[in-house]
Amino acid sequence: MIQINSVRHGFLSIPDLTISPGMVAITGPNGSGKTTLLEMIAGIITPPGSISIDGxxxxxxxxxWVGEFPDCNMIFTRVFDEIASPLRFVQQPCEEIDALVHGIAGLIGLTDQLDHPIRRLSGGQKVLAALAAALINRPEVLILDETDSHLDATTLNTVDSIIRSAAVPYLLFATHRPDRVARADRVIVLQDGRVLREGTPDEIYQETLSRTRDHLTPLRLLRNPELWRAVYATDP
Amino acid sequence: MQLILDQITFSRSDFTLHAQGTFTPGVHLITGRVGSGKSTLGEIVGRALSPVSGTVRYDGISSSVLSMQFPEYHLTTTNLKDEILSWGRDPEPILETAGLIGRGGDDLLTLSRGELKRLHLACLITGRYDLMVLDEPFAGLDEEARYWISTHLDEHREGIIIIISHDVTTLPSIDQIWEMQDGVLTSIGHVSQALTTWTSAPPLIRYILNHDHELSGLSWHDLVEAVCRIHE
Structure with missing residues (x-):
């Protein structure tokens, strides 16, 4: 379990939150604290209070960690070097790194690109290269911070299948996309720096709809997880 | 008024873009895979890049604007109020539209990327332009901001509006569909005819078309009505 207790950072305040293993969507309005929460779980921010991952x-x-524009965070020129960097930083043996980079590049479909400069990759390939770098040292937690914002359905399906095969215990992703929320095991909704609600995609959808009817209600009908399951059942 | 792409090409490394077509007043949707050349085409049309060959003709177009995916690229000042003023807009209504009331004096870098994009788009689409190119305007935006942008574009359908997006869940009413595939621009056609022949439509559209033969448009209103019919 990821356990968060009595945490405050800026406007973000989380008295008590438990996150079980699985796919967890973090959603909520712009500026609600999604990225800040993810940075705290990743250990990038160390606020007062207590955060633990399996103790x-x-x-x-x-x-x-894969961000919204992954190539902005890349520090090496060559695809191989970027994917290998997490292992090189912890001084793994060169032979082991070489084998692991080729292994994950094969899984992700970037073998032919390993010697190419990052800038020659397409947008989708850059995301896959960032994903390879994020997965290469077998993380216990994988964070995708609105990585889906600019991706088409085909590229997202590739990302999904890679993540499934990687079997990362905790996958946390910030998103605004209803099709992504529908695929999560659990959803955490943030608003104004606080956890507004937490539940399954269907519970969150029903609770959202049952609130006071407003101008967004019709638009929210397109967020129905049942609709998206039907879409992907007939169009995987 | 029309925008004419006359046999334009653009090359970068091993990528080559080819585009040919005429954009008339109305709302145009350009879709396609990541890396297919949509943003490059947007930058050419928005005058940020020049084609290697061919010409872009702006017949009757005296003003144009390009919204890039990175809202940071558009910043010219350091705080919200000055940034809004740099667009020639009145700060208070824009701050209200962007959901940032009371933050006019804040440093722009204190905003989340989503908030920054809301601010940028609120400044941009409240202007009057003959040609507006919006590259992934909905990416990273919450429900409220998407609703406002879509509604605003529906209520102010002036000139030529080009929306580059793969996200079809919050679109305004679309007139023409275009697709980029491996660097080549193809006209799918006017939306009323194109929906039945759009073989590479996004999954949600394919699902609706398979279950509802009355879908006549791509606006989110059209999609909601179709989904309601399917689930009746």
Whole structure:
């Protein structure tokens, strides 16, 4: 379990939150604290209070992170070097790194691109390269911070199948997309720096609809998880 | 008024873009896979890039604007109020539209990327332009902001509006569908005819078309009505 207790950072305040293993969507309005919450779980921010991942401090847990524009966070020129970087930083043996990079590149479909400069990759390939770098040291937590914002359905399906095969215990992803929320095991909704609600995609959808009817109600009908399950059942 | 792409090409490394077509007043949707060349085409049309060959003709178009995916690229000042003023807009209504009331004096870098995008788009689409190119305007935006942008574009359908997006869940009413595939621009056609022949439509549209033969448009209103018919 990821356990968060009595945490405050800026406007974000979380008295008590438990996150079970699985796919967890973090959603909520712009500026509600999604990225801040993810940064705390990743150990990038260390606020007052308590955060633990299976009883361990986040800074002692292996965390993979892919952002909205992954190539903005890449520090190496060559695809191979970027994917290998998490292992090189912890001084793994070169032969082991070489084998692991080729292994994950094969899984992700980037073998032919390993010697190419990152800038020559397409947008989708850059996301896959960032995903490979995030997964190469077998993280216990994988965080995708609105990585889906600019991706088409085909590329997202590729990302999904890679993540499934990687079997990361905790997958947390911030998203605004209803099709992504529908695929989560649990959903955490943030608003104004606080956890507004937490539940399954269907519970969250029903609770959202049952609130006071407003101008967004018709638009919310397109967020129905049942609709998206039907879409992907006939069009996987 | 029309925008004419006359046999334009653009090359970068091993990628080559080819585009040919005429954009008339109305709302145009350009879709396609990541890396297919949509943003590059947007930058050419928005005058940020020049084609290697061919010409872009702006017949009767005297003003144009390009919204890039990175809202940071558009910043010219350091705080919200000055940024809004740099667009020639009145700060208070824009701050209200962007959901940022009371933050006019804040440093722009204190905003989340979503908030920054809301601010940028609120400044941009409240202007009057003959040609507006919006590259992934809905990416990273919450429900409220998407609703406002879509509604605003529906209520102010002036000139040529080009929306580059793969997200079809909050679109305004679309007139023409275009697709980029491996660097080549193809006209799918006017939405009323194109929906039945759009073989590479996104999954939600394919699902609706398979279950509801009355879908006549791509606006979120059209999609909601179709989904309601399917689930009746």
């Amino acid at each position: 361990v401090d986040p800074r002692q847990v292996t965390v993979g």
